[in-house]
Amino acid sequence: MSARKRKERARSASRRRKGHYKKLLWFRQPFPDNYTDEKTFLDHLQRNPRFRPYEFWSLMASLTVIVQHVASVVIFCCSFVAIFQERVSPVSVVGWASFCSFLAWVLWDYWMGLEEAEVAPDTGKEADGKEGASGGSPIPPPEQGGLDPTTPQTDRGRPGYALGASASSLASDSSNTSKAGVPTMTPGSTTTEDLLPYEEPASSLSPRNQQRLATVKSALLIYAALLGLSPILKSLTRSTTSDSIWAFSTWLLCMNVAFFDYSSGPGAHLPASISTNSALMASTVLASRLPSTTHVFSLSLFSIEVFGLFPIFRRQLRAKSPYGHLALTVVLVTTAGGSLFVVLTGGGRVAYIAGVILGSLFTFIAMGVCSWWLIGLQKYKNEIYGPWDPARPIIRPRWD
Amino acid sequence: MPYNIAMVSDNFYPQPGGVESHMYQLSSKLIDRGHKVIIITHAYEGRTGVRYLTNGLKVYHVPFWTIYRETTFPTVFSFFPIFRNIVIREEIEIVHGHASLSNLCNEAILHARTMGLRTAMTDHSLFGFADAGSILTNKLLKFTLSDVDHCICVSHTCKENTVLRASLDPSMVSVIPNAVVAENFRPLSHTEASHRHNAPGPPQRLGPDEIITIVVISRLFYNKGVDLLIASIPRILATNPNVRFLIAGNGPKAIDLEQMIERNVLQEKVLLLGPVRHEEVRDVMVQGHIYLHPSLTEAFGTVIVEAASCGLYVVCTRVGGIPEVLPSHMTEFAAPEEDDIVAVTGRAIVKLREGKVRTDLFHNQVKQMYSWTDVAERTERVYDGISGALSYEEFYPDGGTGLASRGRAGVRSFALIDRLKRYYGCGIWAGKLFCLCAVVDYLLYIFLEIFAPRERIDICKNWPKKVVKEGKGKEKEGDAATAKEEHGSGRKKRPHHRREKREEQGES
Numbered sequence: 001m002s003a004r005k006r007k008e009r010a011r012s013a014s015r016r017r018k019g020h021y022k023k024l025l026w027f028r029q030p031f032p033d034n035y036t037d038e039k040t041f042l043d044h045l046q047r048n049p050r051f052r053p054y055e056f057w058s059l060m061a062s063l064t065v066i067v068q069h070v071a072s073v074v075i076f077c078c079s080f081v082a083i084f085q086e087r088v089s090p091v092s093v094v095g096w097a098s099f100c101s102f103l104a105w106v107l108w109d110y111w112m113g114l115e116e117a118e119v120a121p122d123t124g125k126e127a128d129g130k131e132g133a134s135g136g137s138p139i140p141p142p143e144q145g146g147l148d149p150t151t152p153q154t155d156r157g158r159p160g161y162a163l164g165a166s167a168s169s170l171a172s173d174s175s176n177t178s179k180a181g182v183p184t185m186t187p188g189s190t191t192t193e194d195l196l197p198y199e200e201p202a203s204s205l206s207p208r209n210q211q212r213l214a215t216v217k218s219a220l221l222i223y224a225a226l227l228g229l230s231p232i233l234k235s236l237t238r239s240t241t242s243d244s245i246w247a248f249s250t251w252l253l254c255m256n257v258a259f260f261d262y263s264s265g266p267g268a269h270l271p272a273s274i275s276t277n278s279a280l281m282a283s284t285v286l287a288s289r290l291p292s293t294t295h296v297f298s299l300s301l302f303s304i305e306v307f308g309l310f311p312i313f314r315r316q317l318r319a320k321s322p323y324g325h326l327a328l329t330v331v332l333v334t335t336a337g338g339s340l341f342v343v344l345t346g347g348g349r350v351a352y353i354a355g356v357i358l359g360s361l362f363t364f365i366a367m368g369v370c371s372w373w374l375i376g377l378q379k380y381k382n383e384i385y386g387p388w389d390p391a392r393p394i395i396r397p398r399w400d
Numbered sequence: 401m402p403y404n405i406a407m408v409s410d411n412f413y414p415q416p417g418g419v420e421s422h423m424y425q426l427s428s429k430l431i432d433r434g435h436k437v438i439i440i441t442h443a444y445e446g447r448t449g450v451r452y453l454t455n456g457l458k459v460y461h462v463p464f465w466t467i468y469r470e471t472t473f474p475t476v477f478s479f480f481p482i483f484r485n486i487v488i489r490e491e492i493e494i495v496h497g498h499a500s501l502s503n504l505c506n507e508a509i510l511h512a513r514t515m516g517l518r519t520a521m522t523d524h525s526l527f528g529f530a531d532a533g534s535i536l537t538n539k540l541l542k543f544t545l546s547d548v549d550h551c552i553c554v555s556h557t558c559k560e561n562t563v564l565r566a567s568l569d570p571s572m573v574s575v576i577p578n579a580v581v582a583e584n585f586r587p588l589s590h591t592e593a594s595h596r597h598n599a600p601g602p603p604q605r606l607g608p609d610e611i612i613t614i615v616v617i618s619r620l621f622y623n624k625g626v627d628l629l630i631a632s633i634p635r636i637l638a639t640n641p642n643v644r645f646l647i648a649g650n651g652p653k654a655i656d657l658e659q660m661i662e663r664n665v666l667q668e669k670v671l672l673l674g675p676v677r678h679e680e681v682r683d684v685m686v687q688g689h690i691y692l693h694p695s696l697t698e699a700f701g702t703v704i705v706e707a708a709s710c711g712l713y714v715v716c717t718r719v720g721g722i723p724e725v726l727p728s729h730m731t732e733f734a735a736p737e738e739d740d741i742v743a744v745t746g747r748a749i750v751k752l753r754e755g756k757v758r759t760d761l762f763h764n765q766v767k768q769m770y771s772w773t774d775v776a777e778r779t780e781r782v783y784d785g786i787s788g789a790l791s792y793e794e795f796y797p798d799g800g801t802g803l804a805s806r807g808r809a810g811v812r813s814f815a816l817i818d819r820l821k822r823y824y825g826c827g828i829w830a831g832k833l834f835c836l837c838a839v840v841d842y843l844l845y846i847f848l849e850i851f852a853p854r855e856r857i858d859i860c861k862n863w864p865k866k867v868v869k870e871g872k873g874k875e876k877e878g879d880a881a882t883a884k885e886e887h888g889s890g891r892k893k894r895p896h897h898r899r900e901k902r903e904e905q906g907e908s
Contacts, residue, residue: 023556025577025700025724026769033574033778034550034785034796041570042560388526388561390623390697391719391736395631 046385054378059371061322064329065262067363068314071329071336073253073279076306078339080286083295090290090298097305104313109212111320116208222304230297236288245285252282256307279307333363402434403783404491408508409498410471412441412459416678418702419499419524422578428455429776436862438490440483442472442504456863460486464504472503476837479507480844481852484515488857494783497521497544500562501537506544513547514841516814518786521545522552522576523562526699526720538565539827543834546822549786552576552779554700555721571796576778577725578700579770580709584679587711587763588686605755606689612749613644615688615712617681617703618695620651625694625717630656631738632694634664636745643669643749648684650675685710689759690748696736698722704731709766711759715748717741730762816842 021029021037029035082088205213237245256279283303287296318325337359338352345351407427411419427437437457442464443449451459462482464472487495495512497505500523509519521544528534545551545566551573553559559573606612614636618624630653633645647657647670654672661670676684681703685691691707693716701722704714708730716722718733732751734744751757785795813819816838823834 023724024727025555025575025721026727028774032795033576033781034571036570036573042564045560045564384529384564386560386564387557387720388697388699389528389530391717393625393628393694393696394735394737394739395627396738 042386044387048381048383049385050383051381054371054375056371056375059374060367063367063371064325065314065318067367068329068332069260069262069311070257071332071363072306072310073257074336074340075332076283076303077253078336078343079302080283080299081343082339083299084290090295090302094298094302094305097302101305101309104309105215108313108316109208111316112208112211223301226297226300226304230293230300233284233288233300234290234293234296237285238288242289245289249282249286252278252285256282260311276307279303283307330360333360337363401784401787401789402436403494403787404436404438405430405494405496405783406438406440406487406490406492406508407496407498408440408502408505410442410466410502410504411499412439413453414444414447415470418578418700421678422522422524423498424453424457425579425581425772426776426779427457428453429772430779431455431457432773433776433780434865435780436490438486438492440486440504440508442466442470444470452863458490458863462486462504471501474503474507476507476510477841477844479504480511480514480841481848483508483511484845484848485852485857487512487515487517488854489860491859492517494518494520494787499524500527500541500544501525506540509544509548510837510841511845513814513819514838514845518783519548520550520552520782520786521548522554523558524554524699526558526561526697527565529564539830542566542826543823543830543837546826546834547819547838550574550782552782554578555724557721557724558699574778574782576775576782577770578702578705579772579775580702580705580766581772582709582763582767582770585682585685585706585709585763585766587709587760589760606753608753609642610753611642611644612640612690612752613646613688614690614692614715614745615646615648615685615707616692616694617648617676617684617707618693620649620653620657622653623696624651624653625696625736626651626653626657628694628696628717628736628738628741629692630660632741632745633660633670634666635738635742637664637666637669639742639746640749645670646673646684646688647671648673648676648681681706682710685712688712689752690715690745692741692745693717693722694734694736694741695719695722701725705766705770708762711762713748713752713757713759715741715745727765729757730765 021031021035021040023037023040031037079088079093083090083093256275259275259278261275280303283299287299287303290296290299314325314328317328334356337357338355340359341347341351341355405427407423409419409423411417412423413420423439427439430437432455439457439459441459441461443461448461448463451461453459462479464479467473486492495508495517497509497519498521499505500521505521509521512519527537529538541562542565545562545568549572551562551566551568553562553573553575554577556575559570559575562568563570563573616629618626620626629647637643637645645666657672661667661672673684685707689712691704691710691712691714693701693704693707693714695701695717696719698720701716701720704716704722705725708714708726714726714731716731716733717736719736723733732744732748734740748757752759781790781795784790819838820835823838824831826834
């Protein structure tokens, strides 16, 4: 015992004098095992490596996305209350909304045209050759041409396809946005050849018009389906008290706001579909409180426009024109504030104007406070990275 | 001074794995050094009760409910009665836990401190700090380690990680690497005699047409870098025609690997072996020339040491503790990127063909570097330190220089109030919760002392020691070991320890 101790002591004494400490394990260092070298200890530690201080105005600009969505939810609720209290005719609400949707779609179509003109010089050549070879058979729509690896930025254009497709998919509660997101999983894997089998061989319409026709078709389909479903929806929750319905739909709408996909990039996943589904469910149970089939039909259609189609349009607008985005934000916030006041106070024009002013002011202040708060919280950020983190493998994308 | 040590972990044989073999090897080496070691783990299917392994290593399989991948259900206190019983029966002085994610290990350390025993813990793995799961496990680790006497990590990277995760004083964390049983990983042409007495021959060259086989043995999981492997195999094979791949292992990524082979029509050049048992690993390894290890995270990477011991040139990613493990002439390091792995593998193939790498010498070199006897010796120093056999100044070399603070390190007080102080510092809410746990544990201890008094627990007999060891003290044993090394005569006396014996020779 004592001999070993002595030996140990002698060794550790001699250790201290010679040699530099190295972070290696394969040879016996002249230091005890619990020696900590102040020079090399934690020398690969990185704190907040990707730290990027937020800027106030860019945060404010990003917040508008959330504000827009909350405002549209508020507008929907106000419309429901107004319809429920029979202050507004449901047909006028859904009529105006449908008119706006139509305008949005026209704008959309115009953007698609622009995009097509943009894409054609780049990728059209190859497709043109194919068109000539196959005797004037229509090439795939240019929106799908956006899948071409050379123009990944035209992914934005695909929601145009989604707008048409979503109209048919929403009724079955499937997520429109996730549908748009699927092709982005395999960028480049879908070339023009792959798409050829899916086209209709004998069609005299141009691809744009085909697309339009498909959109109109699915719109009509939804219209008809809702018309058929409305009587059933009307009696859906007759045995439930209104209180439960209010609580239930409140929670569902909160879920919608919480899980909504606020990101700007294309492609959305599970949370977005949770969000859309919960909103549609909320609107369905709300609609079942209304007195007549027309009411139910109108509210359901309105909710599909607000929660299904409007977010896609907003996303596109944000990508296309920042000023349009800003203008839409202002319009939505003022409308939401005004209608909220009207609904709450039961007043008329004065209440509306007061609501516009107070609502805008409140929104702006809340946005400012939240931005400052987030900037203030940044100093607590403490991300630790080091050699112990699993490496992120860098693998070349494949084009096979 | 021989100690009575209990190793505690959820992971032990019959389940195969790194922690399991570490515990087994370390325990049997400690027994060789004159200590008494028992292992406490949970009951496995078909493996219950008390078992004896080679050398009188006693294993307690505690009946416990396992929830996920042989990890017991965390119940903080329910392990205490049986643990106390075992500890008293076996007169344990030091409780040594293994693997920070193991519930038994964490519970045992808490109870051992309550009972006034010395504790140590070996951490075998690396954790991040970002995701919710890591934050939770790090908090639990902080709970356990805030009152542990000493902590052992398998690499310097692991030490840094553990120090950060549990906010420890770095000088109470020792780095003691894993080891390999070099005898089990001998190259094909290796004969003891020729290598010991003769000077190594001229370097072997591989002609440009000779086939070079690249071996990969790993569980096929994402964190083992299988994606990198899948991406780089076709490119490596395209640029180097006379190369074959031999891949052993199983896991969720096996399908991707098979798809890659079919898509690129590489059935002739890539051979998938499926799962292999640990004792077959050597037989697979010796068929190759290069070992490719594209892992994304690794605390130590025992497998690359095994590969080098088999005489393979190692190509591995520069992640975790891997760069510390082998000297640069045995390895080629790549960044965890597809392009770099392809380039580095190509470079390794060229080096092998030129005969620049003396892979035939690797086995003996590895044998010098890592041995379990060395690990046991270094672990013993930790035991000396925590039980006070080594003085404070000796055990904490830089104790006065700033990094270590006397309050936290050193031989720790068992007084409940001191323990509570340590737990209280763990966090605003967590600190109070941990204190509550410690107090309840203490009350439970008193309850057990009253209703299941110590006198009623039998003290069990020790496994009879070898006569050689009985009479002599520890310092003589060391001499005896050297004597045996010189004469090579110890083998007859200890037939069932031949393996360990040889390793001792290698170590000298």
